[in-house]
Amino acid sequence: MYDNPLTKRTAVTHEVKISARGVNVFYGENRAIKDVDVDIEDKTVTAFIGPSGCGKSTFLRCLNRMNDTIDICSVKGLITLDGEDIYAPSIDPVQLRAKVGMVFQKPNPFPKSIYDNVGYGPKIHGMAQSRADLDEIVERALRRAALWEEVKDRLSSPGTGLSGGQQQRLCIARAVATEPEVLLMDEPCSALDPIATAQVEELIDELREQYSVVIVTHSMQQAARVSQKTAFFHLGHLVEFGETGQIFTNPHDPRTESYITGRIG
Numbered sequence: 001m002y003d004n005p006l007t008k009r010t011a012v013t014h015e016v017k018i019s020a021r022g023v024n025v026f027y028g029e030n031r032a033i034k035d036v037d038v039d040i041e042d043k044t045v046t047a048f049i050g051p052s053g054c055g056k057s058t059f060l061r062c063l064n065r066m067n068d069t070i071d072i073c074s075v076k077g078l079i080t081l082d083g084e085d086i087y088a089p090s091i092d093p094v095q096l097r098a099k100v101g102m103v104f105q106k107p108n109p110f111p112k113s114i115y116d117n118v119g120y121g122p123k124i125h126g127m128a129q130s131r132a133d134l135d136e137i138v139e140r141a142l143r144r145a146a147l148w149e150e151v152k153d154r155l156s157s158p159g160t161g162l163s164g165g166q167q168q169r170l171c172i173a174r175a176v177a178t179e180p181e182v183l184l185m186d187e188p189c190s191a192l193d194p195i196a197t198a199q200v201e202e203l204i205d206e207l208r209e210q211y212s213v214v215i216v217t218h219s220m221q222q223a224a225r226v227s228q229k230t231a232f233f234h235l236g237h238l239v240e241f242g243e244t245g246q247i248f249t250n251p252h253d254p255r256t257e258s259y260i261t262g263r264i265g
């Protein structure tokens with residue numbers, strides 16, 4: 001149905017990075033996520049797909065406690081990062097979010113220079129002892145986000161002056177600058193044109209060499225192109241999770257099949 005040469009090339013099992021067991025998420029009385037169990041692997045791109053409102057973003061936000069910022073939202077169950085409960089009282093959500101970085105749908109650079117957009121996180125997390133250290137961190141992050149060559153001569157210009165695709169790569173540079181272990185991406189290409197989308201997708205494929213990447217996408221073609229594992233959500237349930245190639249060519253659940261063939265969604 002969807003051809004994915006990446007999947008065929010890399011059907012390899014990596015260590016589990018994030019594990020969820022019996023996760024339920026409530027907005028007030030409304031249960032948006034229902035008894036989700038999943039293991040997300042290191043050095044793998046995992047795509048979350050499913051119809052609008054099925055809970056993809058809600059579940060993604062559980063993985064770095066972003067739902068803590070929504071008053072009516074409560075998360076039940078167990079989520080671990082490298083075996084450690086991320087909701088334990090000893091965990092500082094700010095430190096957690098440096099380890100589990102996030103890139104949003106709409107590029108959201110700070111109203112600061114390109115340099116400061118990337119350098120701010122490492123600075124507040126005490127990762128640089130000197131300006132030279134920070135320069136190095138900023139350059140490395142911009143290179144990793146495939147943006148360095150385009151911005152190296154204008155690091156003091158505002159980040160908001162870049163094109164949409166460049167802004168999104170700047171946000172990726174900002175997220176990788178704090179040396180995260182996991183990168184969460186909530187529809188990172190939905191505001192981008194096809195060329196910028198292709199650049200970001202290529203970047204996602206490179207990032208997986210180092211990180212565990214989880215991407216929410218509305219585009220099944222994108223999921224097939226960039227991911228090795230796919231999770232299909234429907235009405236708050238994780239209906240099916242497996243190798244991307246299997247999900248798209250041989251889904252086991254009729255609801256998955258209906259979705260990928262366009263009958264629901």
Ligand SMILES: Nc1ncnc2c1ncn2[C@@H]1O[C@H](COP(=O)(O)OP(=O)(O)OP(=O)(O)O)[C@@H](O)[C@H]1O
Pocket residue numbers: 027032050051052053054055056057058059070218
């Ligand atoms: N801040 C919120 N307050 C109350 N309910 C919410 C909130 N955010 C999401 N919901 C509800 O939770 C359910 C899941 O929404 P969520 O945004 O996670 O789905 P989604 O699959 O990411 O959707 P989409 O693809 O449209 O972005 C929906 O019923 C939605 O209305």
